[in-house]
Amino acid sequence: MTIGKNNIASSSSYSIPVAREDTPLLLNTSQHTSSNFKTCAKLFIAVVGAGVLGLPYSFKKTGWAMGQFLELQWGSYHFCMLDLVFLGTLHLVKKLKI
Numbered sequence: 001m002t003i004g005k006n007n008i009a010s011s012s013s014y015s016i017p018v019a020r021e022d023t024p025l026l027l028n029t030s031q032h033t034s035s036n037f038k039t040c041a042k043l044f045i046a047v048v049g050a051g052v053l054g055l056p057y058s059f060k061k062t063g064w065a066m067g068q069f070l071e072l073q074w075g076s077y078h079f080c081m082l083d084l085v086f087l088g089t090l091h092l093v094k095k096l097k098i
Contacts, residue, residue, distance in 0.1 A: 055071075058070075
């Protein structure tokens with residue numbers, strides 16, 4: 001272990017540069033690092049993963065029969081809402097002629 005200029009102990013001779021006020025938080029790159037498909041896939045995985053982790057607890061609290069019933073009911077609600085969003089998008093695209 002070495003002692004640096006300010007009497008601060010460090011484990012190596014490399015020091016991390018200190019950010020100033022004018023240092024940008026994000027690099028200004030013109031290239032996209034991800035596609036729309038990858039973004040949607042990551043969002044889907046995050047939502048489904050969180051839901052799957054909560055299933056054992058919900059089945060413990062509601063029971064198998066009621067848990068299956070509620071799961072099918074919520075699935076049908078979500079399907080209907082997704083269908084409404086899709087139809088609304090088609091309607092807007094047709095109306096705005098995009």
